[in-house]
Amino acid sequence: MRRFVVLLGMAAALSAATGAQAYHRFWAHCNYDPSTFMTTMTRDAAQDYANAARYEGYQWGGGCWNYDDVDAYPYDPPADAGMHGEGGDCSGLTFKTWRESTDTWRDGRWYWRALRNVHGPYDAAAFRDGVGAPNHVVAKSTAGVMDAFASGTHIGMVFMRSPYGGDQIVEAKCEACGTNIFYRTYRSDSSYGGVGRWGWTG
Amino acid sequence: MDRLIGAPLALLMLVAAACDRDARPARLLDGRPAAHFRRVDDSILTTARILRRPGLGRRLESCLFRGDRPRVAPDALVVERVGVVGESLTFANRGHTGVYACDGGIDPAGERAPPWCGAVFGELVDGRLLDPRLDVICRTTRRMPLAYVFVDPVPGAHWVGVDQGGYVELYEVLGAVPVRVASTRHVDTANARASFTVAQYDVAGRLLTRQELEAAVAG
Numbered sequence: 001m002r003r004f005v006v007l008l009g010m011a012a013a014l015s016a017a018t019g020a021q022a023y024h025r026f027w028a029h030c031n032y033d034p035s036t037f038m039t040t041m042t043r044d045a046a047q048d049y050a051n052a053a054r055y056e057g058y059q060w061g062g063g064c065w066n067y068d069d070v071d072a073y074p075y076d077p078p079a080d081a082g083m084h085g086e087g088g089d090c091s092g093l094t095f096k097t098w099r100e101s102t103d104t105w106r107d108g109r110w111y112w113r114a115l116r117n118v119h120g121p122y123d124a125a126a127f128r129d130g131v132g133a134p135n136h137v138v139a140k141s142t143a144g145v146m147d148a149f150a151s152g153t154h155i156g157m158v159f160m161r162s163p164y165g166g167d168q169i170v171e172a173k174c175e176a177c178g179t180n181i182f183y184r185t186y187r188s189d190s191s192y193g194g195v196g197r198w199g200w201t202g
Numbered sequence: 203m204d205r206l207i208g209a210p211l212a213l214l215m216l217v218a219a220a221c222d223r224d225a226r227p228a229r230l231l232d233g234r235p236a237a238h239f240r241r242v243d244d245s246i247l248t249t250a251r252i253l254r255r256p257g258l259g260r261r262l263e264s265c266l267f268r269g270d271r272p273r274v275a276p277d278a279l280v281v282e283r284v285g286v287v288g289e290s291l292t293f294a295n296r297g298h299t300g301v302y303a304c305d306g307g308i309d310p311a312g313e314r315a316p317p318w319c320g321a322v323f324g325e326l327v328d329g330r331l332l333d334p335r336l337d338v339i340c341r342t343t344r345r346m347p348l349a350y351v352f353v354d355p356v357p358g359a360h361w362v363g364v365d366q367g368g369y370v371e372l373y374e375v376l377g378a379v380p381v382r383v384a385s386t387r388h389v390d391t392a393n394a395r396a397s398f399t400v401a402q403y404d405v406a407g408r409l410l411t412r413q414e415l416e417a418a419v420a421g
Contacts, residue, residue, distance in 0.1 A: 060333070061394075061420030079332035081418035089420055102392050104339055105311040119394045121339050123421050125323050129267055131339060133311045152270060152300075152323035153421060190269055 026072045027084040030064035030117035035110035041099050042202035043146040050097045050146075050157060050170040053114070054180050057087030058172045063096055064088070064117035065179075076175050087179055088119070090155045091127060093172040094148055095120030097157060098197040100134050107133035107198055124155040128193045140187050140194040147196040149186035155195070156184060226369040231306075232284050241407025242363060245370045248285040252377050255280055255293070262291055265304035265318040270295075274302070281377040286366070287342045288350060288384025289317060292377070300325045303382045305350045307340030320350065324380070330354050331380055336417035338391050347389040349396035351417045352380035358404050359411075365399035372403075394419035 057071025061081030065088065073085035088096065096118065099109040104121055112118055122132060128150035130137040138147055148157045149169070156171030159181050166185040173182065186192040226244060230236050237247040255262060255278045262280060263271070273295045280293040289306035305320035314320075319340035324331045334351040342348050353362050355375045362381045363370040373381045388397040401412040 061418035079421070081333070081420050082416065091419075091421060102394070103310070117393075119419055121391065121394050121419055123322065123335070123337075123419055125267070125321060126337075126339065129321065131309075131311070131313065131320070133313070152267070153325060191273075193267070193269055 025084065026059075026086040027064060027117055029066065030115050031113075032118075033113065033116055035101075035112050035116065035118075038099060038109040038111050040201040041109040041197075041199060043144075043200055044202070046097050046099075046146040046157075047159060047170075050093065050159070051181070053088065053093060053097075053172075054170070054178075056114075056179055057085060058089060058175050058178045059083060059085040059087045059092075060089050060175075061092070061119055062086070062088050062117075063092035063112075063119040065114050067114060071178050074175060074178065078175055088172045090172045091123050092119040093170075093179060094127060094155050094157060095122060097146070098134065100132070100197075104132040109199060124150050125152045127155045127195050128152065130195055134198055136196055136198060138194040138196040140192070143187065143194040143196070146200075147194060149184075149189075149192040150195050151186075151189075151191045151193075156182075156186060227286050230284050230286055231289055234284075236286065239361070239372055239407060242361070242370055242372060242403060244368065245363065245372050246286060247372050248283055248374075250281060250283045250374045250376050253280050253282055254278070258282070258291070261317075262293075262304065264315075265291065265321050266302065267321070270302070270323070279377050281379055281382075283373060283382060285371055285373070285384055287346075287386055288340075288348060290350065290382040290384070292352075292379050292382045294326075294379055298326065298329075301331070301352070301379050303335070303337075303350065303352065305337050305340055305382070305384070307342060307348045308345065309339070310341050310345075322350075324352055333420060334415060334417045336394070336396055336419050338389060338394055338396060338419060342386060346386045347391045348384060348386055349389040349398075349417075350382055350384045351396070351398060351415060353383055353398075353400055353402075353415070354380050356402050356411050359402040360405040361403040361407065363401040363403060365401070370401070 055069040056065035076083040156169035159170040169184040172179040291304040307319040309319040320337040322335040324335040398415040
């Protein structure tokens with residue numbers, strides 16, 4: 001009987017440890033493969049790339065997801081980059097969709113696979129300010145498909161303009177709301193600026 | 203013969219060990235002599251002062267996004283810091299719901315004129331930051347990757363010390379805003395991450411906390 005109780009206790013401890021370790025281990029599925037240099041980058045392809053990231057979740061400081069349409073770890077604590085959950089954050093999604101380099105002085109096109117864990121050097125404010133060779137500030141009135149609106153704390157890309165004054169924005173918004181396309185009025189919000197990517201080929 | 207070989211080898215090892223640790227610099231980034239705080243071993247004091255926004259003129263306005271300018275009070279208090287490799291301005295927005303930092307250095311893309319190469323904003327919740335707002339975009343004048351983060355002082359802290367290898371860079375806690383610190387150590391630009399060894403001291407230099415701060419670019 002004593003042996004049974006000891007084994008039961010060990011089993012309980014092990015199962016608890018396994019659960020704790022399994023949680024927030026989505027990054028174990030991610031990789032650090034090199035990006036692929038591309039000569040082309042179309043707005044259509046960027047739409048497809050960002051659209052495919054929908055429902056894959058949100059991770060503060062993250063940039064790694066699969067394509068199963070499920071957020072493996074929703075409702076993580078906000079602003080904790082150590083959770084290692086699935087999904088990008090707003091700037092990570094933009095960085096990968098815009099095929100940017102981790103070197104801010106490079107303006108070429110670098111394709112990152114979904115499971116490649118990369119966030120890039122820019123936060124939303126840096127995008128908003130047009131920091132980095134591939135990025136530039138655009139007038140909000142002229143921002144088109146797959147240009148973006150960025151504030152000091154958030155960035156979302158224009159998926160399509162809406163006839164109702166706002167835009168359909170593809171964005172990684174928050175742990176609870178994940179990555180999706182939302183109707184937003186960033187275009188008329190004074191805290192947001194317009195930002196674009198140089199080098200579209202179509 | 204063994205002794206003859208052993209002596210230079212030991213000397214070589216000593217030199218290698220010394221090279222691995224940054225020697226304590228004699229001057230700060232602006233050329234002023236670097237002072238030492240006796241209560242903290244191998245320390246260097248960064249300079250810090252509080253100014254009003256108008257007193258900084260274009261030095262601040264050139265860093266602040268035009269849409270954010272109305273969100274900062276015209277006479278806002280600004281903490282200006284100069285360290286060994288970095289310099290910064292830190293100030294809160296009107297409602298003290300967030301804090302801005304202008305980070306000094308070289309912009310490797312060559313788009314921003316010195317002294318600023320980066321600007322960040324961090325939201326405050328109950329007066330504390332959710333995230334240290336890492337910035338890894340800047341480079342030093344020697345083109346080394348330079349990382350900036352905010353450190354929230356613990357109660358009673360008067361000095362924030364950052365381990366820079368061969369010395370501890372001390373930042374005075376000023377102005378009721380988080381302390382913006384800089385380092386060239388353990389900066390991983392490829393993964394937009396950096397780690398800092400941060401100690402906090404009271405006014406007499408007594409150690410209050412020491413921690414590893416792991417930070418990632420986010421948001």
